[in-house]
Amino acid sequence: NAGVTQTPKFQVLKTGQSMTLQCAQDMNHEYMSWYRQDPGMGLRLIHYSVGAGITDQGEVPNGYNVSRSTTEDFPLRLLSAAPSQTSVYFCASSPDRARGGYTFGSGTRLTVV
Amino acid sequence: AQSVTQPDIHITVSEGASLELRCNYSYGATPYLFWYVQSPGQGLQLLLKYFSGDTLVQGIKGFEAEFKRSQSSFNLRKPSVHWSDAAEYFCAVGALNNAGNMLTFGGGTRLMVKP
16 A cells, blocks of 8 residues: 655755656556645645646746656656755645545655755 | 635644644635645645535544635634644645646644643
8 A cells, every 4th residue: 555655755966967756656546746845835736647648737837847658657857956946845646636635645855956 | 826824834732732723715616625734754644625515524633624615714623632743734725627626735834732
């Protein structure tokens, strides 16, 4: 019963480097999202997906790319890391449009120096 | 666009005392409302949710919340706080659109429990 699994848990990047944050869920959920959490700002939506092959932008998409080739996986790519992307990143999944509520992974803490 | 305000950044209560965490939302239609809890270094866990019907909803860990449309509020309550309740609490509103349910979160309230 893994739920939502995020890797890595911690990462330090240099400015300009690229990387991919991994997210996988084993609940066969159609809806998946990426959020970033910054102190005092709650969680803000980066990108989301309503099924394999379908993605869209959230509130703060700049500097991030996503793809959804399978139901299980929803990776988040940082194209050229900037210090402003230092944050904690959460992946979440939900079985339907609203009623199920989202299940969250344990997060990836990213520091860009 | 929807928004959520949690007026209290920090709250400290004594163990055994009652708790109320405030949440106010702005949304043009009937909202879907959620409360999540986050323990240090952990992800968010769903405490309870409101979609329709009875305005008093029960959740896990002894929490409840009351939806008040006239006040645009969805306050979280617990009659007797335990030390293990110390955590950060997030209120969220879900906005349905053609693509799905987008959650907008408040800034969070950090709860500290005194022995």
